């Protein structure tokens with residue numbers, strides 16, 4: 001197989017995307033038993049998490065930097081109307097166009113309109129989570145346009161009709177063998193699972209498509225209000241090709257992606273790549289301010305910035321405003337024991353992991369994603385990893401209360417928590433509960449001190465692992481016994 005063959009006659013990219021299953025529990029039951037997925041995740045997210053810790057430790061005071069970054073984002077959100085107006089004015093000052101999209105369909109339609117007005121057909125895209133959120137590719141294809149993902153991971157997903165499973169590493173759930181089979185089918189070349197050969201195939205094919213493209217679409221890592229610039233942080237260089245080669249560049253961002261001033265940017269650059277991948281900086285950092293000037297050699301004739309709301313104004317006005325501080329680094333996913341166990345697709349949206357467990361119900365409805373606030377051990381690893389210090393565990397607990405208040409929690413769940421509350425409230429109910437639990441659990445099937453089968457809703461636990469039998473004497477009994485042995489007054493109580 002040669003790289004030349006890869007560019008010759010690829011298959012079609014037109015298809016309808018599979019629909020996410022919002023039932024977290026059902027999906028988690030499947031993925032938690034998927035050994036191939038665990039190996040893929042172990043090989044990537046765990047290493048990225050170690051890398052994050054190591055590179056952050058190189059900074060003189062990374063904790064203070066994280067506090068500062070979080071404060072800047074909080075200040076921006078508190079004054080978002082001001083900074084949006086400033087950004088718009090400065091983009092226009094440099095010859096760009098700014099468009100506001102209330103919903104995701106509005107954002108997609110704006111791109112379609114710009115494509116028609118500029119006679120664009122082939123559209124090359126660099127990675128953009130907002131365009132995943134709006135399912136832009138699907139809308140463009142329906143409008144008869146030809147979107148092509150050029151980030152390697154996103155390209156593989158587009159070719160194989162799949163969704164991303166991680167904010168930063170979209171194809172993390174696939175291994176080289178898997179991708180080899182995808183490329184074998186798409187490029188009609190002999191199978192290989194050599195990563196370098198696979199990357200070379202995609203590179204050769206995409207390079208010729210960059211030269212043919214009419215329009216380039218990019219996301220936005222940061223939009224700088226006082227200069228009207230957008231910042232792209234990428235590792236593959238495809239972002240540069242998308243934003244400089246085609247005649248038209250359309251950048252799409254959620255309205256929360258603003259930072260006030262250019263001098264704020266280094267703070268976020270120091271944190272973003274370190275948190276995302278353990279790199280000091282991404283390979284490419286592009287600061288783009290408007291279209292090509294008369295004296296410049298490359299760059300687009302037109303620059304359009306689409307600012308999408310899609311529920312963000314509602315979130316801004318409510319109790320979950322802090323979620324809009326997110327800079328989409330993916331560190332909370334890498335640190336999360338639940339994400340590492342079930343992978344990204346289980347969360348039922350393009351935003352997985354701890355931050356996805358919060359924003360997916362906020363974007364798509366709490367009733368539809370009722371399991372997500374519970375998809376956390378509340379261990380705090382996400383909070384500890386977050387470069388802008390979003391307190392995800394606290395908000396997940398708050399969201400569980402919302403479920404109760406809105407009547408979304410089921411009868412069984414409400415009953416369990418009512419019993420739990422009563423048990424903890426009084427000493428005698430607590431002791432009675434402990435006694436009942438100890439006696440009851442010792443009657444269950446067991447072997448060598450481990451319960452092999454739990455009843456009712458707890459049976460899922462013993463379906464894949466045993467549960468320790470409670471000891472004959474609990475802590476309280478041992479404590480009292482010790483005091484009796486020592487002859488202390490408390491022991492005689």
Ligand code: SF4
Pocket residue numbers: 167275325326327328329330331332333355382385386387388389390
């Ligand atoms: S919540 Fe924090 S750690 Fe998670 S993606 Fe957003 S910025 Fe990164």
